[in-house]
Amino acid sequence: MPVETALSGQPRYRLVSGPTPLERLERLAAHVGHHGLYAKRDDCMALGMGGNKLRSLEFWLGEALARQAETLLVAGRSTSNQCRLTAAAAAKCGLRCIVLHNDDPPERAEGNLLLSRLYGAETRFLGSMDEDERSRRLAKLAEQMEASGHRCYIVGDPVVGALGYVACAAELITQAGEQDVALENVILPGSMGPTEAGFLFGCALAGAPFRVHLVSVEYSIDRLAQLVEDLFERLCAHTGVTPSVTPSSFVRYHERYLGAGYDMPTPEAISALETVAALEGMLLEATYTAKTFAGALDLIARGEISSDAPTCLIHTGGIPSLFTQAGGLGLDRL
Ligand SMILES: Cc1ncc(COP(=O)(O)O)c(C=O)c1O
Structure with missing residues (x-):
């Protein structure tokens, strides 16, 4: 079923201008011996320095404006x-x-x-x-x-917010097709669930042929899986559409990269942050994206992600945080 059918009728106010880049990470790939690494650059959006929540805000704003808030x-x-x-x-x-x-x-x-x-x-x-x-x-x-x-609108409903990543899944699948990239793995941070559940819902609707890896940056994988699966079901109810596949058939949860907990940096994440910046001119931050990239690099090193399987990391943004984190990470020393 086309993703557009599930999204039709959902109030939406466009804030993200056009698809975000799907970019090949050639130097990072060569560094880790991989042959097809990509990033979906959701950190590259014109408004507000971008990030995953801008996609959610399209649907929150849609509701807010429909209610004349x-x-x-x-x-x-x-x-x-x-x-x-x-x-x-x-x-x-x-x-x-x-x-x-x-x-x-x-x-x-x-x-x-x-x-x-x-x-x-x-x-x-x-x-x-x-x-x-x-x-x-x-x-x-x-x-x-x-x-x-x-008249007020409270921003943050997780089901409405998840719709942004239903749309992102469709966008990525189209873009990968246009660029002739047969993705086998997509990796994103696992946190409170809306981004992840929306993405999985979009993939399930579109019959995407890749595996989705969620690198937990906040909770145990049991809790994360529960949050994601609950939101997935609520998306079915909210849109009135039930995909023929469930997330458990194509998602993998990873807890190994969480370290001491949410917002607690790990040495591997700091190292990934430095490596990605130096090789690709691309910034990460310690809470979400650096742990996710650290996870991806380790999964490649262990062979859990094959070195010739086209693999895409979703960069969910958050860059302004880096400027408050650098001191705590020891990155501000000259
Ligand atoms: C940069 C970034 N990445 C990932 C996430 C996680 O998104 P979610 O809450 O939808 O799991 C957040 C949440 O605020 C975020 O700011």
């Missing part, structure tokens, strides 16, 4: 890529944006926080609290604003 509300840590991109999208559409951060204000605004503020978002710091409490505070703010006549 005037204010976008979003929450995350002050390092959040999603908050930064929501601020950029709000600026582009002329909407107000309020960001709640569940941490204390840092000494200086830098990285994503700097950008959110430049894009005109109002940033509020709630102090340290867990994500459930942060969501309650966000819902309460929305309620108060609605009661005083402000």
